Amino acid sequence: MTFQELQPKVIEILSQNNFTRDEKLKNVCQLLSDTISYYDWVGFYFANHDTQTLHLGPYVGAETDHTVIPFGKGICGQVAVSNENFVVPDVSAQDNYIACSFTVKSEIVVPLFVNGVNIGQIDIDSHVPDPFTEADERFLEFVNQEIAKLF
Incomplete structure (x- = not known):
């Protein structure tokens, strides 16, 4: 399934009124994990600007010990500071x-x-070296723009 074909499915999940915001986010994670072969762990981290930490939100994939990440630490922590996409091949x-x-x-x-x-x-891990392209970035930016409407 192409990113373009996934866009309306993301919108459909996010527009369902019978789910909480976290349930919608988990369903988006599940959709991406199920349909994009190299998306092996898909999840969200949310910022606490007072404590300068990220906190694990809904996700799909292997359990993680990284439930709280300080700003600046790791890839996620760096994005919390830079405000820019970070692709790690x-x-x-x-x-x-x-x-x-x-x-x-x-x-x-x-x-x-x-x-x-x-x-x-949104944070995505892959078991494949260097699979992410500019198309992934644009698609995930779209996903986040749609998710932003929930806040």
């Missing part, structure tokens, strides 16, 4: 990488903005 080449599992080979993190404020991010 090879996690073993990153000095500031927080290893989740030896099976993770690459990662993409795209910030989630609400009214110009970075409130969190």
Whole structure:
């Protein structure tokens, strides 16, 4: 399924009134994990600007010990500071990488903005080296723009 074909499915999930926001986010994670072969862990982290930490939100994939990440630490923490997408083709080449599992080979993190404020991010791990393209970035930006409407 192409990213273009996934867009209306994302909108459909997010527009369902009988689910909480977290349930909708988990359903989006499940959709992406199920339909994009190299999206092996899909989840959200949300920022607490007072404590300068990210907190794990809904996700699909292997359990993680990384439920709280300080701003600046790891790929997610760096995105909390930079406010920019971060594509990591090879996690073993990153000095500031927080290893989740030896099976993770690459990662993409795209910030989630609400009214110009970075409130969190979508984080995707892949067991495949270097699978993420600009198309992934644009699609995940679309996903986050739609999610932002829930806040």
